[in-house]
Amino acid sequence: MTSITMPDTAVHFQPLGRKTEPKKGGTLLDLASQAGVSIESICGSVGKCGKCKVIVRSGTSSLSPLTGSERRLVDPRVPGMRLACQARIVSKGRVVVEVPEDSQRGHHRLLAAGTERKVRLRPAVRKTVLKIPPATLKDLRADDDRLMDLLERKIRARPVIADGVHKDLPQALRKRSWTTTVTTFRDCEIIRVEPGDTSDQLYGVAVDIGTTKVVAYLLDLGSGDIVGTESMPNPQIPYGEDLMSRITFTTKEPDGLERLREAVVGGINSLISKLCGAKGIAPEEVLEVMVVGNTAMHHIFFGIPANHLAAAPYAPAVRTSLSVSPAHVGLDMYPFGKVSSLPNIAGFVGADAVADLIASGLYDDRDTGMMIDIGTNTEIIAGNKDRLVSCSCASGPAFEGAHIKFGMRASTGAIERVWIEGGTKEVVVRTIDDAAPKGICGSGIVDAVSEMFGTGILDASGKILVNDGNKGTRKGAGGLPEFVLVEGREAAGGEDIVVTQHDVQEIQLAKAAIFTGVSILMRRLGLKCADIKRIYAAGAFGTYVDATSAIAIGMYPDVPVQRIRFIGNAAGSGARMSLRSTEMRDLAERLSRQVEYVELAAERDFQNEFAQAMFLPHRDVSRFVNVRVSRIDG
């Protein structure tokens, strides 16, 4: 029996490239599971939660017709969209099914490291092996000329020799019979000369200094590969949970700036040490460290006073990308290597946002799009290859679980998905690691608000409507309304896990801050929602949050959900791309000047925009025509 002549009757799942032989009557959800593809589903495959959306690219005729659930829940504008739990195989034939990112269960974990765009490998540090003509009485040139004359012919540049490298010349030339490896930085500086051929050792480290977390990646710059990743909580946290309190610490405490600086530098040194230890190389083999972070983290790391970031007009001290001596910051690495950073755009749109922009590719898009990196400060860059505008929104820490009664970080037992049955108001939750529920993380609370609003538990002003029809609603402490997500007997702590009126308000404030930025940038560019062809959602929260829910509460603009692309820790990706490619950092430098910065607080109708965005999804419902204000499932 040969399979060659057999007609293809398999069901193919894209983009993962898996296939399986269909059984008649099986749903696409079953077949996906059989093929090893995990598709989201919360409601128990009864066609109610709408999380298992897929797009059938070919073979529609082999599938059952749309069910009532599907007619209610799928976007009629997207041809081929089905709910995987509803669509069944009715006849043999080749079926190709695309599983959108947002429907892939567990895609979040994969994306946490950040997606990467391919760059031409051209690191700033570069090794050139030279076979140098020996010094003789017929050729009396000095060591530096002898090396440079040859190097110049090879790389067509005559770099200067860095301070401190001159002393290595005599040994580097003579120890291995005049074979010498020269390390240059951007072809304009010689930062190392070594005896023999050491060209197989070329390492760099990319560091993303987040306000809460520091992540470091060890890269083999010969191949471009990531050969190690390490992370740690930002060691500055004990000095201040958020940016503002840290900036205050630098001004109010004696040596405050230096203490914060030393804390983060010490942390990065321990990450470099771990990365190098695991790879079996000495930290002295790390030739360049590329750092990104928001403007305050950037300034503090380099010992630059950050106090002016705290007051209008919030001007950063330094925009330009830096490359300084390791001794200057105190990093343990090759002592004449470089500590570099990407440029900043503004006081609250820093090198991390520039890295996001590079990682997203938005700067190169013909179509108009938007990059949103949600955090305590949310950076937004909107536009396309012709024009880019940016802003920063004070979205606060609610999405990280702060100020939410049962809020917690995204760890085991955190409720990360919520679905509410429209009729019975029965709640289904999914927790991280499927553990007993402990609390609610950012994506969970957004889902909860979205579902509560969608099922009429919340009104458009965000008020919890306590009544008999809304099962689970009640008056809580101080007589304030609340909604029970998980009853005590099912919760890890034995206590009811609830969403309070105050929690809802916190989410409204946060999402309003973000949408105000979105809205003002859209107006600046003269855009309608339909013009936004792509949203790049960056950062951990942006990756974990359910895009449909985020649109439903009016945090993201009202675009078809397929237009949202999750790019994970894009700051880290951008840092790595810049470490691999000087083109990327030159681009970053250009972009940091080109991207227009909009200071939201200085916009005339900022207050009005914000007030309107407090509504669910917005006071102007014409801006969210695809969000059904009240949903009756059935």
Next chain:
Amino acid sequence: MTSITMPDTAVHFQPLGRKTEPKKGGTLLDLASQAGVSIESICGSVGKCGKCKVIVRSGTSSLSPLTGSERRLVDPRVPGMRLACQARIVSKGRVVVEVPEDSQRGHHRLLAAGTERKVRLRPAVRKTVLKIPPATLKDLRADDDRLMDLLERKIRARPVIADGVHKDLPQALRKRSWTTTVTTFRDCEIIRVEPGDTSDQLYGVAVDIGTTKVVAYLLDLGSGDIVGTESMPNPQIPYGEDLMSRITFTTKEPDGLERLREAVVGGINSLISKLCGAKGIAPEEVLEVMVVGNTAMHHIFFGIPANHLAAAPYAPAVRTSLSVSPAHVGLDMYPFGKVSSLPNIAGFVGADAVADLIASGLYDDRDTGMMIDIGTNTEIIAGNKDRLVSCSCASGPAFEGAHIKFGMRASTGAIERVWIEGGTKEVVVRTIDDAAPKGICGSGIVDAVSEMFGTGILDASGKILVNDGNKGTRKGAGGLPEFVLVEGREAAGGEDIVVTQHDVQEIQLAKAAIFTGVSILMRRLGLKCADIKRIYAAGAFGTYVDATSAIAIGMYPDVPVQRIRFIGNAAGSGARMSLRSTEMRDLAERLSRQVEYVELAAERDFQNEFAQAMFLPHRDVSRFVNVRVSRIDG
């Protein structure tokens, strides 16, 4: 009585611009004294020593005709040359007399600091005062952009901000209401930003690291003026008297290089501290230190291994001029300033020789000339603006008084001038500060050998001819011949001060080493003595030695003595000129590559040249036709 209509009957002395009314019958030597001009004279104005040569530029008809003494002693090739003690005023009229440098008594002291050529004041460090537009919500640029955008318009360059200077930006811009002083280095790096206008503070220090002496000059780079000079013995002397023993120390002793480096750096720091203290400024106001020295001193100062300088092919590690961070060498000055050096040419033709070359102006001469800087190693550069060749001669320390029985450094009581009466062999000496004779310094021993040879006490092979006709000659210790310069009863030590046969041989070796270099360079350029239009005599010894004597013993080539120009500590002058002018250092960088280096030891007939040059003045007397081999005065 009005003087306006009176004819000018004065005697004018040039280049000092003094004049006096002549008395009939007075000698030019008397009139010079009357006019406050000191002319050399040793023999007591009897027309015998020939030291008082002057050139009568006009008014010859007012003077007595040439005497017999003059016909013997003056160079017939020089029109108007007279002996000042012989030429008398015979009639009224305007007489202009030029006193050549070598006949000016005491000119040596004045020249010790080095003559300077005027340069266009354009230091590498430059201050620009900016009135910066304040940051507002309408102008959100970062501090660096704000400063750079304006600076770029002013200086037409966009320099990078040096490591460590970024942190000063916020304060420098805001503290004096957005008036900021920016210090740039070569228009390509911002090394300082300060609040307010500090443009009146612009200081640099030039340092000449000699093997035996370190001299530092504090310069106000706003005016170009020298505002202080300090010197000290090289603190490396305890580790080795001469270069070779110091190079050996760097290789044989643990941390030898670092110990020598720290010694000289410590010395320079104390000089900077003294200079600044005297001027009432902080060492942190010194923005640049420009260092010159021979190649070994240069390498040791920068911590570059010098051991390869000690063995063929004597290749230096570094030719190129350097500009490094003060932290890198440990100088106490403005921490983000620069420590710079001029380039080296070869292992034994260093940055000091490049400084000599710059100070001499030889590189720009149409006529062919020669720069000779005599020391333990004598550097010679010959040629003109089209081509320059250089070499180094191992002339040894005899001219510094070493290895000479009564040798001493040029200090109080040292015999610095010697004249011997041709007939009677009576000796006249002059000592420094006219003190009782203690010993003989370099210029004294050269005079002595020259006079001994000129009066037949030495034969051409340098042998002291002990006989009754040569009063003062005798057999000394070990039966070796010697010549008494000063009898014990006139000497400070009570002992006869003698020149031994061994002393004469030491001088022959030293002068032969120099002339071999001179001769090989002349052959390389195809020159005869007559082609040499100028000899620039650099260094302390070159300034103090009597040019006629130096030619007479065959150390300098046989040129009319007027062609010898004394340029004093030209290394110091060149360092100062380079500190004042980037053009000069660019020139130095070009010259250091253009000047051809001749390794004497690798020349085929080096041995033969050297053997011939051991004779007085030379075995080939046709090369010294103007030196009378035996002189009968009277």
